[in-house]
Amino acid sequence: MPRYEVWAPYAASRVTVRVDGADHELARCPDRDGWWSGEAPEGDYAFRLDDGPPLPDPRSPRQPHGPDGPSRAVDHAAFRWSQTGWRGRPLPGAVLYELHIGTFTARGTFEAAAERLDHLVELGVDFVELMPVCPFPGKHGWGYDGVSPWAVHEPYGGPEGLKRFVDAAHRKGLGVVLDVVHNHLGPSGNHLPSFGPYFTDRHHTPWGSAVNLDAPGSDEVRRYLIDSALAWLRDYRIDGLRLDAVHALADDRAVHFLEELSYEVDKLAVAVNRPLFLVGESDLNTPRTTAAREAGGQGLTAQWSDDFHHALHCALTGESQGYYGDFARAPLAAIAKTLQRGYFHDGTWSSFRGRRHGRPFPPGEGHRLLGYLQTHDQVGNRALGDRISTTLPAGRLACGAALVLTSPFTPMLFMGEEWAAATPWQYFTDHTDPGLAEAVRQGRRREFAEHGWAAEAVPDPQEPATVLRSVLDWTETRRTPHAELLDWYRRLLRLRHERPELSDPDLGAVRVDFDEAAGWLVVHRGPYRVAVNLGTVEAALPLGAVGREVTAAFGVAALEGTAVRLAADSVAVVAVQATRGV
Numbered sequence: 001m002p003r004y005e006v007w008a009p010y011a012a013s014r015v016t017v018r019v020d021g022a023d024h025e026l027a028r029c030p031d032r033d034g035w036w037s038g039e040a041p042e043g044d045y046a047f048r049l050d051d052g053p054p055l056p057d058p059r060s061p062r063q064p065h066g067p068d069g070p071s072r073a074v075d076h077a078a079f080r081w082s083q084t085g086w087r088g089r090p091l092p093g094a095v096l097y098e099l100h101i102g103t104f105t106a107r108g109t110f111e112a113a114a115e116r117l118d119h120l121v122e123l124g125v126d127f128v129e130l131m132p133v134c135p136f137p138g139k140h141g142w143g144y145d146g147v148s149p150w151a152v153h154e155p156y157g158g159p160e161g162l163k164r165f166v167d168a169a170h171r172k173g174l175g176v177v178l179d180v181v182h183n184h185l186g187p188s189g190n191h192l193p194s195f196g197p198y199f200t201d202r203h204h205t206p207w208g209s210a211v212n213l214d215a216p217g218s219d220e221v222r223r224y225l226i227d228s229a230l231a232w233l234r235d236y237r238i239d240g241l242r243l244d245a246v247h248a249l250a251d252d253r254a255v256h257f258l259e260e261l262s263y264e265v266d267k268l269a270v271a272v273n274r275p276l277f278l279v280g281e282s283d284l285n286t287p288r289t290t291a292a293r294e295a296g297g298q299g300l301t302a303q304w305s306d307d308f309h310h311a312l313h314c315a316l317t318g319e320s321q322g323y324y325g326d327f328a329r330a331p332l333a334a335i336a337k338t339l340q341r342g343y344f345h346d347g348t349w350s351s352f353r354g355r356r357h358g359r360p361f362p363p364g365e366g367h368r369l370l371g372y373l374q375t376h377d378q379v380g381n382r383a384l385g386d387r388i389s390t391t392l393p394a395g396r397l398a399c400g401a402a403l404v405l406t407s408p409f410t411p412m413l414f415m416g417e418e419w420a421a422a423t424p425w426q427y428f429t430d431h432t433d434p435g436l437a438e439a440v441r442q443g444r445r446r447e448f449a450e451h452g453w454a455a456e457a458v459p460d461p462q463e464p465a466t467v468l469r470s471v472l473d474w475t476e477t478r479r480t481p482h483a484e485l486l487d488w489y490r491r492l493l494r495l496r497h498e499r500p501e502l503s504d505p506d507l508g509a510v511r512v513d514f515d516e517a518a519g520w521l522v523v524h525r526g527p528y529r530v531a532v533n534l535g536t537v538e539a540a541l542p543l544g545a546v547g548r549e550v551t552a553a554f555g556v557a558a559l560e561g562t563a564v565r566l567a568a569d570s571v572a573v574v575a576v577q578a579t580r581g582v
Contacts, residue, residue, distance in 0.1 A: 082167050109157050285345050388400075510524065533569065533570050
């Protein structure tokens, strides 16, 4: 018979496992403090603590009836993986593509998303980054309110569906990155507090009590999260994990949780003989996140860094509200600084925070920073979930794409960006608890009312039309101007892969000339110049050398010796004659 185990130090005297309606006693493990174990028949199961209500397994591999229902075992060895020869690939030099399974296609399943993988192959990206897929209440949601960090959302296709998606991606030469959330769990379906000290009031986060990473009982909590991460990489053959908001992982222990996690992932990579990596979302602007453990760092491979995005967004849109204020004063200078130094805030004053922020980033490690024009956060956390493609002309979008895809960073695209999707990507939920649903609805309205939005203008997260509006319209790829933008992205990605100078991660080798008033900048990348005119009139941009050829252009471009003439909202990648010192 199968053996059932659970860590339940809060159980005073009795733990049973209920299998298909019948209870079976578990015994304390004499050599594992707080653990209970015992044999019982196979079937859907739940644990009862001191004769309380049946609760799903904290380490449940499957929740076929939703977050509150009984758990179900998964035989990972039974899945028949294709003999693809996929042995993984490291992150440096790659391009990522972030997508949300529920809105990438109208059907919103792993199977439907797999049918679109050829589009990504033709586009030229290397990794698909899936937004969180752990179970959450209802059918629709972003995934950041998930629970059961070993399980897979059933409406997407469950564990089998995720494996088939990963297998299909690997057959086509695409790696898969999974977004996981360790800093909090969703408010609905989270039964961990009944079992043990998974949370602590020693620290507080935007989501309430912090996950317990350093208080009594934290050894098992850390192991709980690390084992979950390893399961995705081992059992589902995921290639890397994106870690949500690692700055919210409050941990005062000598060995930080991220350092311990990166050590365990590196050890697993050796065991499975393929590259595995971690990418953290961090707001701290500290190189410690990606520095080697041996040097006192946390050992992550890379991190999201919003500084480049904010600078680029301000230059393209002219927006200056909120955290954009620091970048909007001189956006071209901000782009130049991030391209050459990684962080914009590297010890400088941040008006948004009201203090100094950050420290310098190592110049030779640009690949450890992700660079992007749009992300799920930067689109979905706007009041209307509006993409920049709904307000900017195609030429201006092409300028932004060129700066991202020729940058020294690891580029990432957000689904639909490559064809300037007109569909919004809004904040949507499907909470089954009426009280929680109303709290989310009103909270969203209050948040944007502070920025001048009328309550009726903010989409209702619970309204089915909100998620329907957010589904990509794939017919756009065949229409103007979407088809032209898609072709531009494909050309840029080919150039990036074919010309190593355009993906060189050495920030110290990047030179940027710009004229803030005229609205143009020229990025020097080895023998190439990425010339961008964001001004309102045609201009001749200095190349610093004789232009040999316009390698790629969007808009009107003409060489004039050591300059390139560009129309407003135009961009050109120009090859120049080799010049000493360039």
